Amino acid sequence: MGGQRIAVALACAALAACTPVRTTAPGTVGVERQALLLVSSSQMMAGAKQSYDQVIGQARSQGRLNTDPALANRVRMVGQRLVPQTAVFRPDAVSWDWEFNVIHEKTLNAWCMPGGKIAFYSEIIERLQLDDEEIAAIMGHEISHALREHGRERVSQTLVARFGLNVLQLAGSGPVVAGQVANAVQLGWLLPNSREHETEADRMGVELAARAGYDPRAAVRVWQKMSKLGGSSGPEFASTHPSNERRIADLTVYSQKVQHLYEGAKKL
Numbered sequence: 001m002g003g004q005r006i007a008v009a010l011a012c013a014a015l016a017a018c019t020p021v022r023t024t025a026p027g028t029v030g031v032e033r034q035a036l037l038l039v040s041s042s043q044m045m046a047g048a049k050q051s052y053d054q055v056i057g058q059a060r061s062q063g064r065l066n067t068d069p070a071l072a073n074r075v076r077m078v079g080q081r082l083v084p085q086t087a088v089f090r091p092d093a094v095s096w097d098w099e100f101n102v103i104h105e106k107t108l109n110a111w112c113m114p115g116g117k118i119a120f121y122s123e124i125i126e127r128l129q130l131d132d133e134e135i136a137a138i139m140g141h142e143i144s145h146a147l148r149e150h151g152r153e154r155v156s157q158t159l160v161a162r163f164g165l166n167v168l169q170l171a172g173s174g175p176v177v178a179g180q181v182a183n184a185v186q187l188g189w190l191l192p193n194s195r196e197h198e199t200e201a202d203r204m205g206v207e208l209a210a211r212a213g214y215d216p217r218a219a220v221r222v223w224q225k226m227s228k229l230g231g232s233s234g235p236e237f238a239s240t241h242p243s244n245e246r247r248i249a250d251l252t253v254y255s256q257k258v259q260h261l262y263e264g265a266k267k268l
Helices: 002-016 041-061 069-088 091-095 122-127 132-148 150-170 175-211 218-228 244-257 259-267
Strands: 099-103 110-113 117-121
Touching: 041 099, 041 110, 041 117, 041 150, 069 091, 069 099, 069 117, 069 122, 069 132, 069 175, 099 122, 110 132, 117 122, 117 132, 132 150, 132 175, 132 218, 150 175, 175 218, 175 244, 175 259, 218 244, 244 259
Parallel strands: 099 117
Antiparallel strands: 110 117
């Protein structure tokens, strides 16, 4: 029993020694939250490149990669305007090995892996009839996830959650208590943190778009279109994303906050 107490004490001390870090500058939108990161950025980027190459390679072999050259060029042109603006949040991101591809698939999604590996699915552009400003809104959001290293943070959060459950087991807690704690961690920490990630990416995304000369209010239009698609994602407290209504309200405020950046960029 004494050995268990010592193991618990050592584990808690090791976790307490971890210091939160700031991954980005706040920018005009003021995203300043620090993050606890327990895995290295280089590990995340290496894993992302491998995963991205697999996804792109499979799409290419199946004849689903950039099959509409005009659409692929639109996405890349938007990306080329957004990338230089990442310097306001973190200067190193400008030199990432950025890639932009369109996968022709009926998936309403787009994403950016660590290190700037971006993919849009044709369905999100075609079904929502996105103009370039709306593509910029979505891409700015996804790029912001990579800038903030949200993927790295989520991996770290999962490690902390597993660590906590292991500590409980070392301390002799039964499976019922461990299960209750696991549910509490999911609802009280992991999901809210995921929603916070989405809000941060929304706010930074409108700033990236505005600085690149795209109307930041396009982000509001995107979520208005998404809302019209219908369907329910369940209660917000049990979701990884904010509700559409909350998202639209927040984007309305923050798009106005960066409107002067858009007006300035248009004059250049």
